[in-house]
Amino acid sequence: xxxxxxxxxxxxxxxxxxxxxxxxxLAPGIFGLLGPNGAGKTTLMRMIAAIIRPxxxxxxxxxxxxSEHPEKARQIIGYLPQDFDVLPQFNxxxxxxxxxxxxxxxxxxERLEAIDQILERVNLQKxxxxxxxxxxxxxxxxxxxxxxxxxxxxxxxVDEPTTGLDPEERIRFRNLLREIAWNRIVILSTxxxxxxxxxxxxxxxxxxxxxxxxxxxxxxxxxxxxxxxNLIVNHSEFQRLSITGxxxxxxIFSDRIELRIWSEQKPSEEAVLTEPTIEEGYMTWIKN
Amino acid sequence: MDQKLKSKLSFFMEFxxxxxxxxxxxxxxxxxxxxxxxxxxxxxxxxLIRNQWGTLTLPWICLWIxxxxxxxxxxxxxxxxxxxxxxxxxxxxxRVIRTTIIYFIIFYIxxxxxxxxxxxxxxxxxxxxxxxxxxxxxxxxxxxxxIVLTRNLMYSYIIIGVFCSMQYMTRGSALGPLYPxxxxxxxxxxxxxxxxxxxxxxxxxxxxxSNIFFKNRAFMLKK
Numbered sequence: 141x142x143x144x145x146x147x148x149x150x151x152x153x154x155x156x157x158x159x160x161x162x163x164x165x166l167a168p169g170i171f172g173l174l175g176p177n178g179a180g181k182t183t184l185m186r187m188i189a190a191i192i193r194p195x196x197x198x199x200x201x202x203x204x205x206x207s208e209h210p211e212k213a214r215q216i217i218g219y220l221p222q223d224f225d226v227l228p229q230f231n232x233x234x235x236x237x238x239x240x241x242x243x244x245x246x247x248x249x250e251r252l253e254a255i256d257q258i259l260e261r262v263n264l265q266k267x268x269x270x271x272x273x274x275x276x277x278x279x280x281x282x283x284x285x286x287x288x289x290x291x292x293x294x295x296x297x298v299d300e301p302t303t304g305l306d307p308e309e310r311i312r313f314r315n316l317l318r319e320i321a322w323n324r325i326v327i328l329s330t331x332x333x334x335x336x337x338x339x340x341x342x343x344x345x346x347x348x349x350x351x352x353x354x355x356x357x358x359x360x361x362x363x364x365x366x367x368x369x370n371l372i373v374n375h376s377e378f379q380r381l382s383i384t385g386x387x388x389x390x391x392i393f394s395d396r397i398e399l400r401i402w403s404e405q406k407p408s409e410e411a412v413l414t415e416p417t418i419e420e421g422y423m424t425w426i427k428n
Numbered sequence: 429m430d431q432k433l434k435s436k437l438s439f440f441m442e443f444x445x446x447x448x449x450x451x452x453x454x455x456x457x458x459x460x461x462x463x464x465x466x467x468x469x470x471x472x473x474x475x476l477i478r479n480q481w482g483t484l485t486l487p488w489i490c491l492w493i494x495x496x497x498x499x500x501x502x503x504x505x506x507x508x509x510x511x512x513x514x515x516x517x518x519x520x521x522x523r524v525i526r527t528t529i530i531y532f533i534i535f536y537i538x539x540x541x542x543x544x545x546x547x548x549x550x551x552x553x554x555x556x557x558x559x560x561x562x563x564x565x566x567x568x569x570x571x572x573x574x575i576v577l578t579r580n581l582m583y584s585y586i587i588i589g590v591f592c593s594m595q596y597m598t599r600g601s602a603l604g605p606l607y608p609x610x611x612x613x614x615x616x617x618x619x620x621x622x623x624x625x626x627x628x629x630x631x632x633x634x635x636x637x638s639n640i641f642f643k644n645r646a647f648m649l650k651k
Contacts, residue, residue: 189511192646214513225505229447238445241437242512242519287508 141168142202144188144295144325149197151183158183159194160349170321172336172343173329174422179346181329182222185299188327189219201295215244218288218296222303224280228273232264232283235272236290243291254290262286262316278309285316296326302335314339333419343418345425352425357418364416364424369401371411383407388420437519442527446495453488454534460484461538470547475614481542482560482612483596489531489564490588493524493571494581500648501579507649516643520572521635528568532561555620559611566608566627567592569634576638579650606630 144166151159158180175181186192188199190210199206199213206213227235233255240251259265262282267275275283281301288296298317302310317326317339328340336343336357343360344353354360368388373381378397385403401407402420416424443450460481468477500509539560543549570591574584591603599615600607607615610623641647 186507186649189507190645191507191510191649211513211515214511217511219508219511221505221507221511223505224508226499226503226509227445230444234441234444238437238441239509239512241441242509242514244513284505284508 142294143167145200146188147198147200149184149187149194149199151180151187151192151194157349159187162197162346162349162351164344164351164353166325166327168321168323168325169342170317170326170328170340172340173327173346174331174333174336174343175329175346176331176426180349181331181346182299184346185219185221185297185327185329188295189217189297190214191219215291216294218290218293220281220284220288220296220298220301222300224284224287226272228271231269231271232259232275233268235283236287239287240290245291258286258289261289261320263312278305278313281305281309281313282316285313285320289320294324296320296324297329298326299329300331301328302330302332310335333417333422337418345422347426360425361416361418361421363422364402364420366413367402367404367424368414368416368420369403369407369411370414371399371401371408372396373399373410381408383411388423437523439530442496442523445499446492449491449495453491453531456488457485457534457538461542464542465545468546472546474548474551477542477546477548478612480612481539482563483609485535485538486560486563486608486612487567487588487592489528489568490571490585492527492531493568494575494584494588496523496527497572497575498581500642501575502581510645510648516639520642521639524568524572524635524638525565528561528565531568532564535560535564555611555624559620559624562624562627562631563608563611566606566631566634569631569638573634573638576641576648579648 146162146164149159149162162184173181173184183192187194190206190213201216204212227238230238236255236258237251240254245251245254259268262285264279264282264286267279272283285298302313305313314335317328320326328335330336340357342355343357344351374396383401384405385401385407388400388402391398400414401411402423464477464480467480500506543552571584571588574587575581578584594602595607596609596613599613600610600618605618605626607623608627610618610620
């Protein structure tokens with residue numbers, strides 16, 4: 141299987157450096173790209189999708205170089221951006237037909253077969269005749285992934301796909317991503333850590349243009365080793381609680397409150413060290 | 429892989445993209461056709477009939493061209509489309525040319541029908557064959573360059589609207605020699621040959637510049 145290789149990519153807008161000497165090597169599977177808003181994730185996605193060019197550096201897939209043949213690069217890429225809000229006047233079927241024609245599937249019979257298969261895959265067959273403007277947020281995301289999958293791309297890029305989805309749609313979307321990732325490279329860009337922890341085997345954090353790769357998610361979680369504490373208090377103690385560090389999460393029960401606290405020092409006498417999550421590892425990396 | 433680069437849109441898709449406004453244009457032409465037949469007869473001056481038919485029919489090509497590129501220029505999710513492997517020439521300039529030809533055919537069917545009903549064929553002159561085509565092509569390329577450079581539907585319509593109104597009201601004196609109504613409302617200070625030549629040259633320049641910007645996807649991505 142070919143790998144997607146990014147070598148020493150740089151991109152700046154004016155004096156602001158968005159991507160700073162970024163190198164990355166990706167094999168088939170889901171790769172998570174984490175980072176706060178404004179970290180440069182979308183810029184990176186757009187460069188991989190061959191919409192914008194890096195100032196320098198090279199993106200390659202096998203022998204194919206983005207700088208030499210961006211039009212060929214676009215043929216092996218499926219891209220679902222943050223907003224998929226186009227072609228409202230079309231119904232689902234027509235929207236996919238339009239995209240299929242632009243992807244070069246010119247024979248009508250082939251096109252319809254491909255569309256049928258993809259609609260089934262994303263569970264939109266029943267809504268094939270529904271206008272795009274009438275689709276719910278989750279359905280529109282599924283349509284977005286369907287258009288990205290047309291033409292069987294080798295690289296699939298999905299940018300913030302679960303933002304704004306309800307929990308049921310979010311789980312369905314993650315399952316869909318898992319299904320389609322077995323034979324292709326899927327790059328999942330998000331700032332929702334849960335999306336990464338439930339779908340990806342490897343991830344990277346992009347922050348201020350710099351990329352830190354974690355080949356295993358446990359490595360990311362382990363960044364917070366020794367810094368995450370569990371503390372159980374009752375409701376009245378919680379009112380008076382004075383701790384060092386930051387409360388990451390809390391579970392409220394009728395008789396107690398369980399707190400997870402992120403702190404380099406023991407936040408209180410009763411606090412117990414606990415196993416950190418990916419989210420806590422991510423926070424540690426960002427803060428450090 | 430190279431074969432895939434031959435992506436193109438069917439006519440059905442093109443007109444679906446334009447939406448209901450496609451039929452508005454056709455409706456304008458039919459209404460104008462009826463109006464011409466009501467107002468004029470076979471003794472009427474051909475220039476007056478050209479004026480009525482041409483002025484109210486030529487500019488509406490913009491209602492086809494501008495919305496055709498709306499989803500690539502002025503839509504929130506346009507980057508999904510900008511990532512597709514379409515050929516910029518086939519999907520840009522060629523669509524403008526193809527649509528111009530279709531519009532011209534419909535325009536010409538109307539004009540020939542008017543001429544048939546009002547017995548105008550013996551008054552036809554050489555420019556009746558080419559000048560409307562070049563004028564439509566000019567307005568189509570002006571629409572294309574407007575939507576590509578502004579990436580805004582409303583601004584594009586305003587540009588075309590202001591340009592056409594100003595030029596028509598001043599017979600082409602307001603904004604230089606780019607006068608697309610010379611066939612229907614001639615300016616006596618200019619010849620038909622000069623008008624034809626200038627419109628054709630500028631149209632070629634417009635379509636070339638538009639396509640250069642259209643090819644630049646980073647430019648098209650800007651809001």
